[in-house]
Amino acid sequence: MKNLIEKLSKAFELKDVVYQRPDLTFVTAKKENTINLVTQLRDYEGFSHFVLLSVVDWIEDNVFQLTYFLNNPTEKYDLAIRCIIDRDEATMTSAHHLWKQVATYQRELKEMYGIEFPGSPGLNENFILEGWDNIPPMRRDFDTKKYAAETFFPRERPKTNDPAEYMKSKLYPEE
């Protein structure tokens, strides 16, 4: 599989190649090359199975990291293509024309992270949240605990004591 990575590295300027396992490799591609690379892998290199599309929110670097996870069923080999996009203007080229199910992943990413995929079918329809009117909830700057405390009538929790302090005050109050 190293041959393939070397061949693709020249054409698509891949960086940060990680040979994680004998059957799994991570590569990082440029944003504008990613969909071309995925298309090339699907059409000519036998990566016909789309496994998943996921995102990591690197709030410290102000970027999102998208991961396109592909599988080659004949050679039993996984290849994950990472792609860094800007966090403030989170827009990515849609890949729904390659596999139909990508549209569902993109719908979820739109709802949970607010990433735009222009042209993806049904992108703005409700996926899991119905009528959400706050910032997307899986973004790391969304404070879930504060939101839940303000929204869901939290029940008061019983007071807890530090066992060591409590026993000391009960058993040896003079000391």
Added chain:
Amino acid sequence: MSEDKDLNKFENPYYAKREVTGPDGEVFIVDPIKDYFSDERPRVYEPNSIPVIENFLNWARSESLWVLGFGTGCGSIEIPPLITPRFDAFRFGVQMRPTPRQSNVFIISGYLAIKTLKRVIRSYEQMQNPKYVLALGSCTVNGGMYFDSYNTINRLDHYIPVDAYVAGCMPRPEALLAGFNKLKELIREGKAENANEYARNFDWYKANQKKIIKDWNMPDYNW
């Protein structure tokens, strides 16, 4: 899938006013919110004025608990062993029903997402009086391990009235049977009148429900 439209997020095409052609070619206008639902408020049902009759009715109610087959969270997995021979809830007169209109006990089995809560409210309001709610698991008490989630409620009793809680995460079917026996005791004592409480405090419950269900596209009372 349809082409990407600039849909209003809160708008459900199912509830939109539309023209429908009947089987004999007649065209008529359907407004689902008005035509498919009634907007009447719930009523309070006073107990029978003769105590002997009321006691008899309560005994009869306690012996025929018909549970709505609606699983909301992970606790719904406890229901199949409960009704199958090992624990056999039918010994206690408990049996499952497929629709809300045929059942009078609602088991809220575990955590409730907002999306599910909307369906729960619709199902609860469609159930016949007298109706009872059995809340299962710590998630319905105070949110349980999902207390800080953006999408699950913390206290069930702010949205629909609860008759009995079964604590635990998850409660075993034995605990659920104990909950049923507790519910029976309450019904026999005439204390399980929470459907009336719902009707009396209707506005308070509705305000709480509408606070979190942002796309409220149904009538206030879904009978």
